[in-house]
Amino acid sequence: MYRLGGIILVVILSITLQNCGEDEKKEVKEIEKIVEIAAAEPEYFLLRPEVEKAYGYSHAVKIGNNIKVSGAVSMDDGGNPTAMGDLEQQMKNCYADLEEILTHFGCTFDDVVVENIFTTDMKKMLEVAAYRNELYKNHYPTGTWVEVKGLALPEFMIEIELEVHHSGERVSLRDD
Incomplete structure (x- = not known):
């Protein structure tokens, strides 16, 4: 029972x-x-509007917290190559443009998660790559470095593209 x-x-x-x-x-x-979940509307950013419209691209597109940045090359506002024959200066010019784009979106190089570098001279790139230590102070992003036969114009020796993830507000630790 x-x-x-x-x-x-x-x-x-x-x-x-x-x-x-x-x-x-x-x-x-x-x-x-x-x-x-509301779909985020893309926000397009043109660093050099006339040049980018002529070539048919946007320098950066932000969707939600993610930003895709087209490859930066060493050029002036008219689209003319600068620092011809000087890979180190071309690299610095690329990073200056990239920093301007990051600043536009309220980001820094700390927000970069992918950095892809295309160069026509890898040996020289490796010699000047230490400059990146001035930009990436906390950590390095993932990325790929590729030696290529040529870039958009024969004078360009380097092109750098980024993917960025901006998680939101920053907390300042300074007493400004």
Whole structure:
């Protein structure tokens, strides 16, 4: 008799637990239906509007907390190559443009998660790469360095593209 009662109790408990699990699943599905994530509208940024319109690209696009930055090359505001034959100066010019884009979006090089570098002279690039230590003070992003036969114009020796993740507000530790 006790055995039969124990079996009945086990059956009742398992049915009750199954029903509880189903109720929880229903609640989760209800909550999933209620939560809607608004799609972020892309924000386009043109560093040199006339040049970028002529070549048909945007220098950066921000969607949500993520920013894709087109490859920066060493050029003036008219789209003319600068620092011809000087890879180190071209690299510094690229990073100056990239910093201007990051600043526009309220970011720094600390927000960069991917940095891809394309160069026509990897040997020289490796000789001047230490300059990056001045930019990436806390950590380095992931990335790829590739030696290529040529870039958009024959005078360009380096092109640097970025992917950025900006998680939001910054806390200043300074007493300004």
